[in-house]
Amino acid sequence: MQLEKYKVENKVKLAQFETKEVINDAKKSLKKLRKKIAELQDTMYAEGKYGFLICLQGMDTSGKDSLIREVFKDVNARGVEVHSFKVPTELELKHDFLWRHYIVLPEKGKIGVFNRTHYENVLVTRVHPEYIFSENIPTVNSLEDLNDDFYLNRMDRINQFENHLVKNGTKVLKFFLNLSKDEQKNRLLRRLNLPEKNWKFSPSDLKERKLWDEYQTCYEDVLNNTSEENAPWFVIPADDKPTARLIFAEILLKELEKCNFEAPKLSSKLVEKLDDFKTELNKE
Incomplete structure (x- = not known):
């Protein structure tokens, strides 16, 4: 698989990326990959030298939750942590x-x-700039203060934040699940048509859908201003979920392999005593 075509390395237009790609036997291939990911994560945990931060963004229904569930199914529970960021709390806004x-x-x-x-702070808040007022920023007094320079400044601070993480041993990988508007419509209708999926639907989904073009413009701006060599963005075609998961897993596996993790070795003194330890246990 040519993974480089998904990576944002130059200025891009979202329209140049496909939203649908179908790979035969994607589910079967994913099963093999996630076992390899789990094995590498075990060694990564034992070594304790690197951390990995995976950032997932996408329009509503783009498949973020199911991707996490399917790709990390075989990873030891101690080795992966998932955080979902909703509307900031009162404490967070302070x-x-x-x-x-x-x-x-x-x-x-x-x-x-x-x-x-953290990109929601230059996506949702850019489409709905009034949300920024809740942050009570001294220099923001009106909507006029929330101009392009304000958001470019935020993106620059995000770049600095991620660069700091990388320099301290956290690998940063960012994925935009590129969903078509037609496929989002199909998935929203499925939530409405299937009783067991009704709970996933919110009237706000339709309100946000009407702002599709504004979100696409903001995503494009984010991709062009925050895809760095040490913290790259990947645009993943999301209309076919099994394929999207497989592409994501391929990229993650490749990046994990680059680290050449090594489990720590026992000291020579302990190695010499291994037979003694075995004997002690067998005598119980």
Whole structure:
């Protein structure tokens, strides 16, 4: 699989990326990959040198939850942590916009998954700039203060934040699940038509859908201003869920393999005593 075509390395237009790609036997292939991911994560945990931060963004119904469930199914529960960021709480609003993300970053040896991320602060708040007023920022007094420069400045601070993480041993990978508007319609209708899926639907889904073009513009801006070599964005075609999961897993596996994890070795003194330990246990 040519994974580089999904990576954002230059200025891009979202329209140049396909929203649908179908790989035969994607489900079967994923089963093999997730076992390899689990094995590498075990060694990564034992080594305790690197952490991985996986950032997932996408329009409503793009498949973030099911991707997390299917790809990390075989990973030891101690080795992966998932955080989903909703509307900021009163406490979170008393801090800077990155604080609530920083305090749940993965420790070394673990994979952290952000389901919706710190990028919501330059996506949702850009489409709905009035939300920024809840942050009570001294320099923001009106909508006129929330111009392009304001959001470009935020994106620059996000780049600095991620660069700091990378320099301290946290690998950062960011994925935009690129869903078509037609497929979102189909998935929303499925939520309405299937009683067991009704709970997933919210009237706000339709309100946000009407702002589709605004969101696409903001996502494009994010991709073009925050895809760095040390913290790249990948645009994944999301109309076919099994294929999207497989592409994601392929990219993650490749990045894990680059780290050449090594489990710590016992000291020579302990190695010499292994037979003694076995004998002691067998005598019980």
